Amino acid sequence: MNRRKFLRATALAGGTGTLAAPAVLAQAPLVMKMQTSWSASNIWQEFAQDYADRVEAMSGGRLKVDLLPAGAVVAAFQVLDAVNDGLLDAAHSVPVYWYGKNKAASLFGTGPVFGGSATTMLSWFYEGGGKGYYDELTQDIMGLDVDGYLGFPMFAQPFGWFKQEVNTAADLQGFKYRTVGLAADLLQSMGMSVAQLPGGEIVPAMERGVIDAFEFNNPSSDKDFGAQDVAKNYYLSSYHQASESFEFLFSKFFMEDLDDDLRAIVKYAVESASTANTAKAMRRYSADLKWLQEEAGVTVHRTSKEILDAQLAAWDKLIPQLEEDPFMKKVLDSQREWVEQVAYYELMNAPDYALAFEHYFPGKLKLG
Template sequence: MDRRSFISKAGLASAGAVAATTLAAPAIAQSNPKVTWRLASSFPKSLDTIYGGAETLSKFLSEATDSNFTIQPFAAGELVPGLQAADAAAAGTVEACHTVGYYYWGKDPVWALGAAVPFSLNARGMNAWHYHGGGIDLFNEFLETQGLFGLPGGNTGVQMGGWFRKEINSVDDLKGLKFRVGGFAGKVLETLGVVPQQLAGGDIYPALEKGTIDAAEWVGPYDDEKLGFQKVAPYYYYPGWWEGGPTVHFMFNKGKYEELSPAYKSLLRTACQAADADMLQKYDYVNPAAVKRLVAGGAQLRPFSPEILSACFDASNKVYDEMEASNEPFKKIWGSIKDFRKEHYLWAQIAEYNYDTFLMIQQRNGKL
C-alpha cells in the first residue's frame, strides 16, 4: 500500500468514527434525559447519618447518570416542616421526600407498618420482609392510595428507649409521663398512663430542657449525642421496643415516578437500596464509640424492667387486635409481618443469637 492510499483510507475511517459519535450522541441523550427533582427531608442537616441518606441517594444517581438525574435534598423546615414531608411529595410540591411512615400514623395506622411498630421485626428482619417477603409491594398498595410510591431508604437498627429526667422502674412510674415518642407507640403507651407527644427532631431538646416534656426518644447514641439530650435528662433507657428495626423511606410523587423511563426506575431502585444499606452500616460503626462517650459524660444506662416490657407487649397486642378488626389494609400487612416474625425469631435464636452471646461474654470478660 502506498503512502497516498494509506492516508486516504485512514481519513475515511476517521470521518466514519466521527460520524458514528455524532449519531450516537442523541441516542445517549434520549436514554439519559435530564430529570431534576427536589426532596424534602424530615430530618435536620446536623444528623448527618439519617439526613445523609438523602445525600447518598443524590450522589449515587448523579454519578451514574453524568448529572442528568439529580435529586436535591432540603432539610426539615427549608421547604416544608419535617412532619409534612410526605404530604408535600404527595401534593407535588416536591417530587420526593425522605421520611418515616409512622410520622403520619394519625391519618391511618397503616402508615406505620412500613417503618416500625412496637415489638415487630429488627432491622435484618424488616429488610428481609421488605425485599423478599413482599413488604415493598404491600406497603406500596397503601401508598398508592396516598399518591405516593415508596422504597426503603435507611434503617437505624434497634433504637434506644430514650432519655428520662427520672428513673422508670415500674409501670406505675409511667403514669402521667409526658413522653416525646414517634409513631403509634404513643397509642400503646397511652393505655399505660403515658401522655405521648410527637415532635420533630429539632424541637425535642428545647422541649426537654424547658420541662414541657419529661422524656424523649430519638434514635440512638450517635444522633442523640449530637442533639445533646444527656445535658437535660440523665437516664438513658433501652431498648426502644417500639422501633426494633425502623425503616426510613424515600417516597416519590406517584405521577412523577411513573414519568421516569424504565432505566431510571431501575436505577432509582438500585440507588435507594444502596442508600438503605449504607445507613445501617454507618450506624453500626458510629454507635459504639458514641455510647462510650455518653456514659463517660454522665449518661446513666438503664434497661426497661421485664415488668414494663411485658406490660407494653400485652398492651401492643390489644391495640393490634382493635386495628385488625377495623382496618382491612392494616390487617393484611400486619398479618404478613406477624407470620414472618415467627419464622425470623425461630431462626435468629439458633445460630446468630448463640454466636453473638458467646462473643458478648468474651467482651465482658475482657478477652476481645
C-alpha cells in the same frame, strides 16, 4: 468519549476518515428535588446524602439530587403531601410521620414486635409481600400519587431519656413523654401522657416542661440535638419501635417520566444506601454512645425486663383494636406469618453473641 464510543462513532461516519458529529448534544442533568424530615445537623441528613451521592454517581451525572433539610420547602411531617402534590420529587423520611393520616402507616416500621428485628421486617417488605400492602395503602386506599421504598434497617430505638431512673412499669405513670405513631398509643396505655413531635422540637419542649421524658432514635441524633443537656439517664432496649426503616418517597409522575435506566438507579440506590447507612450507623452510633457516657456524664441503662414485659402486654391489648380495621388485620397477619417462619430460623441459628462478648470483654454488658 471512551475508546468504544470513539470506534462506534467512526464506524457511523462511514469510514470516511472524518468523525461524525455526535447525534445528541450534551444535556444539562435532570434535577430531582428531594427534602428530608431531618435538620441539616442530624446524622440522618448525611444518610440521605449517601443516597444522593450514589444516584448521581451511578447515573453518570445525568441525574442530580437537590437534597434539602426539613423546613426548606415543607415541615418535617408534611413531606408525603409535598411529594403527592408535586412540590417535591422525592423525600427521605419514615412512614410513621404520616400516621396522622392513616394509622396503618405505623405498621411499616413502628408496629407490634412479634420477635423480628428491623432487618426481618425490611425483608418482609421486599420478600414477604410488604411492598404490595404499602402500595395498596398509599395508592389505592389513600389515593396518593407516590411510590415508596424502605431502606436501612434501623437499630432498635432506645426507650429514651429520663431525668431519674425508671425500673418498673409503675415508675412510668404520669410521665409526659415524646414518641410517634402507634408507640404513642402503646405508651399512653401504660400510663404516660404522650406528645408526638419532630426531632427538632424535642429539647425545646423538654426545657419548657411540655414533656419530661422522650425518645427519638439513636445516640448520634440524640447527642446532636442536645439530649444529654436535659436528661442524664439513657435507657437502651425497647419494644415500642424496634423494627423501623427509612422511607424513600417518590412522585409517581416523576418516576414515570424517567428513562428506564434512571428509574432503576433511583429505585436500587435505596438498597445501596441501605448498606452504606448501616455501616456508618454502626461506627457513629457506638462512638457517640461512648462519648455520652464518658464525656457528657450520661448513665446508660438497659431497660428492665419488667418494663419490656409490660410493653408486650400492652401490645397484646392494642393489637385486637388495630385488627378491627380489615386492612390492618391483613397486614398484621402477613407480618406474624413472616416472623414466625423467618425469625424462627434467625433465632434458632444465631449463636449467643452476648456470651461471646462477655467472654472477651467481661463485666461490660451488665445484663444481670
